[in-house]
Amino acid sequence: MRGQDVGRKRQAATDTQKADRGKRFLPLNYRGIIFDLAILACNIFLARFLTRYIGRLLVLSFLKDDVQAAHTFLYIILTALAAQAVGAALKRRPLQARLLARHEDDRGPFGCLMILHLCLMLVTGCAVVALAQTEPTPGILFPVVLLCIIPTVLVWRALTPYKKPPAPDWRDSREVETFADLFLFAYMLVNLAVWNTVTAGSNIRAEGIGDAVERAMGFVIMSPVILLFYLPPRILFLVEDYKYPATWVSMTLAVAPVAYRVIIGSPLKTDW
Numbered sequence: 001m002r003g004q005d006v007g008r009k010r011q012a013a014t015d016t017q018k019a020d021r022g023k024r025f026l027p028l029n030y031r032g033i034i035f036d037l038a039i040l041a042c043n044i045f046l047a048r049f050l051t052r053y054i055g056r057l058l059v060l061s062f063l064k065d066d067v068q069a070a071h072t073f074l075y076i077i078l079t080a081l082a083a084q085a086v087g088a089a090l091k092r093r094p095l096q097a098r099l100l101a102r103h104e105d106d107r108g109p110f111g112c113l114m115i116l117h118l119c120l121m122l123v124t125g126c127a128v129v130a131l132a133q134t135e136p137t138p139g140i141l142f143p144v145v146l147l148c149i150i151p152t153v154l155v156w157r158a159l160t161p162y163k164k165p166p167a168p169d170w171r172d173s174r175e176v177e178t179f180a181d182l183f184l185f186a187y188m189l190v191n192l193a194v195w196n197t198v199t200a201g202s203n204i205r206a207e208g209i210g211d212a213v214e215r216a217m218g219f220v221i222m223s224p225v226i227l228l229f230y231l232p233p234r235i236l237f238l239v240e241d242y243k244y245p246a247t248w249v250s251m252t253l254a255v256a257p258v259a260y261r262v263i264i265g266s267p268l269k270t271d272w
Helices: 002-023 031-045 047-063 067-101 113-132 138-158 174-202 209-241 245-265
Strands: none
Touching (some): 031 047, 067 113, 138 209
């Protein structure tokens, strides 16, 4: 009887939380929205600088065979991968603690998004092989594939509830989670810089409404590629705030500058 009472109380608490969540516009945790707004600010104020820097490295690495530039770009990518891995590892404890407290301790619909994450990691692995300027032998490919799998495994692990809640330690602090968020943001910043650089050539001004409409249709077709760059770094925030309208507003704002540059046109002039 006591167990049944506990079960009923837990179910009643869960139903109450779901009802409250359905009425809320803002999520209970604002970290994901802050992440989106930081991306929006970088998209507006830092896009030109990041595109100029990454674009120069791309040109020197792939068109002029500059070994030093290739190694610099390689170190940037490897640092970004390491930042993501550390961020995912540190994010698990506080994230799962909040989800457990709200009785939402499951992966939800995000398991399928790990395919996007792995795809992005494989694309990154191809870039690593190219920048290393070595022959893609089995001895090279195996460590690169392993390098791609490790961040995906750590993100998947961060989405996985603990079978038994761990004992409290230093990793439960808000400061540690803030560091984890900063590491994840650093990884996203590199993604953003590469995306803006790759698409910079298509940002010429639209010639009238018809051209803008055609570009808008192309943007919709291209949206899966945009999601490939944006959702994997966002997934550890999205898992706890995807049910709130404010989350989708902030995510839309985060990618709005990208849409504007592609559809309306806002050239990111560089001196590549």
